[in-house]
Amino acid sequence: MPLTDTITYPLLIGDIGGTNARFAFVAEKGDAPIALVKRPVAGHAGPVEAMGAYLKAHPDKKPRTIILAVATRVNAAVVHLTNASWTIDSRQIGRAIGAESVLLMNDYAAVAMALPFLAGPDHLAPLGPELPGDAGARLVLGAGTGMGATALVPFENRFAVLPTEAGHTEFGAVEEGELALWPYLERVHDRVTSESLLSGPGILRLYEALERQRGNPPALVTPAEIVAAGMRAQDGPFHAALTQFAKFLGRFTGDLALIFSATGGVYMGGGIAPRMVEFLRQSPFRQAFERKMPFAEIIRQIPTFVITDREPALTGLTQFAAHSERFLITLHGWSASSMS
Known part of the structure; x- marks a missing residue:
């Protein structure tokens, strides 16, 4: 059965x-x-x-x-x-x-199953241009204690739910300044992964690496304190760490959008992005998301959102139980x- x-x-x-x-x-x-x-x-x-x-x-x-x-x-x-x-x-x-x-x-399979039922400002906050997307695949991801990601792919009148372990893929330096930062980053299991940077602990690792690179002893702070202080400041080490996090998040999100051809949109949940919607709008997030030549024009047409529904996984589980034949x-x- x-x-x-x-x-x-x-x-x-x-x-x-x-x-x-x-x-x-x-x-x-x-x-x-x-x-x-x-x-x-x-x-x-x-x-x-x-x-x-x-x-x-x-x-x-x-x-x-x-x-x-x-x-x-x-x-x-x-x-x-x-x-x-x-x-x-x-x-x-x-x-x-x-x-x-x-x-x-x-957990992000459950969030993905909430996507067909989320709409409007009570559930979604757009990042970048307000684009319609299309009926193609949608991608949900989220940074919190870790990094989760799942694709929701339309299949006739149903949705295929494809959980991933994308957070455990390697994350590498791209720009010259990043290459200089990499030796100062803490490794997790001797690796620099997407999750090791794009998570609450990842924000702390970025801050500590930037401070060590400058020759400064890092302060004893928590990821939540870095986020709060980084959003208040216009410059300084906390703002720099949060800006680097936003750029890396945009790059990683754009990569996943390419991998899954997520023309239906990209949706970010987790414990971090919903706290910093305005910061992400002013940050290099969308620019890094779109920097995907030779397919930049395709990526520019993909909408990006932050999920503002307070409990999207529970929303998804409720809808799955009621409509399991759709998934x-x-x-x-x-x-x-x-x-x-």
Whole structure:
């Protein structure tokens, strides 16, 4: 039996990232998610404990199906978060919570499935020219604790959902000034990857590398402090780090738009871009995005947006549960009916 056939209401849905886990309850098909709660991943031993705390606070909520969007590559019924210590074991979760089935998918697959249902200023903020896009593939990506990316490709009257690990591809210097910066960058697993620069920790790495290059000792600051200070300032080390981040983000986003021919538009979520929409509009982001000769003219016609919907992954999970026949995606998980 396909896992989509095991979806029965009520639902517990969750978006589990490297820093926070968000849960909501959907009582009936077509209902909006309710009782939204956010829990720090580091504050719980695992997902069962975090969900148990949620359900203990809402004893009337008894889910039959649990659908989780998790920040890792989902290729089995048991997966491990890339940037946190949790193990997501669908069978363990189902039996501990008393659900009939547990479905797992990548977190940005869930965000991608929200795209057909997002429109207007409450959900999207344009970056660069307001372009119509077309009916082609759409791309969603997001910088937060890590970097996620998924393509949403139209296929007849449905959508193929293609999660990627694009954040773990190599990221290289292109301009002369960048070549001089590269020796000062902290390596992660002896690599400079897209995620190692285009994430919260990546902003900190860029700031520290720029300061070391100038011969200055980096201040003890957090990524959030760099973002806040960089947006306030007109110059200085924090502004320089944030500007470099925006340029690199534009370049990486443009590369992915080329790879997936994302003529339907590029959409950015995550914990960082929605906080700095105006900064990104004034930054080199769009210029770097479009610098793709010999296909620059094609890229210039692709719209770019920041997702301002507060919980796009939960929006996507809700729509997937109600309209699973519209999405082509490989799921993993556990069902009591399979006796596995």
